[in-house]
Amino acid sequence: MRVALLGCGTVGSAVARRLQDRGERYADLLGRPLELVGVAVRDSSAPREGVDPALLTTDAESLVGRADVVVEVMGGIEPARSLIEQALRGGAQVVTANKQLVAQQGEELHAVADQHEVGLDYEAAVMAAVPVLAVLRDSLAGDEVTSVRGVVNGSTNYVLDLVAREGVPFAEAVRQAGELGYLEADPTEDLEGLDAAAKAVILARTAFGVRVGLGEVDRIGITGLTDDDFAHAAQRGSVIKLVASARPAGDGVSVSVRPEVLPAHDPLAAVQGGTNIVVIEAVSAGELRLQGAGAGGDETASAVLGDIVRAARRVR
């Protein structure tokens, strides 16, 4: 089974290493080996620890053409979107960790996947290691989900935590998070709630099977918060979290991302640093809580590899 990896950064290099380390395990599981046939990067001369340099290529298009499973971990919209579409049209199964792409183009890409009878999986796109999409899609397929609510962006949570727990002024906490590499070079995606909004859209579609886009998310980031807001919350024994939520509303769904003042007993209040949490309410199951690493190379690779195994099982 030929696997092509598009991207070999934080996530891609962890996936490549695990495909090699766990080769026998996957061969036993699937009844045939998973062979990494190439790794597309921008700079094929840069060394990649644990990855055979002979596998590196800058020609992603030809790599896609010779794989049964294409794994996109490059990020960004283009060329990721075109390469995924090329893979689906060519009959390959596709796995991606790209939340913005899935939030913006997921419906169109699913239509192409359906037309060509192949799968498109993206567990890693939401909450990295935490298998929330599998729970919503498979485990709760026979139930009725009534609400999904979570802290799904570790970078903003790190900032909010630093203010609440260490008393660091808000602006200083943002600066420190940037310095430690927790925020992107352009921190807008995290601080303005764009990253959380993309995840909320994917959660809403998966939980409620509705069409919903990023434009429909009622979104407020954390940049408007002041030290007074944190002081007022602390006086009441509460904390401020950036909460993403989705629940049915009329024929559709209401999706929001905004800072909320949460009482200490709220399960979302205790989550620290880069940890993510989601609380799912379903009619029969009641309340379910899923919590774990919302980022990190190996952690995110766990979800990508799970999708690769799932995709490989579909390859005839």
Ligand SMILES: NC(=O)c1ccc[n+]([C@@H]2O[C@H](COP(=O)([O-])OP(=O)(O)OC[C@H]3O[C@@H](n4cnc5c(N)ncnc54)[C@H](OP(=O)(O)O)[C@@H]3O)[C@@H](O)[C@H]2O)c1
């Ligand atoms: N990092 C996390 O914790 C995490 C968690 C959940 C989801 N994700 C998602 O996973 C994806 C990858 O994230 P990452 O952190 O691994 O990114 P990254 O470290 O920046 O790695 C990106 C990789 O893609 C390659 N690449 C980028 N543009 C390319 C192009 N046009 N053609 C060929 N190769 C290209 C880069 O090549 P060069 O190395 O040559 O520059 C690099 O190897 C993103 O969609 C991200 O949102 C990441």
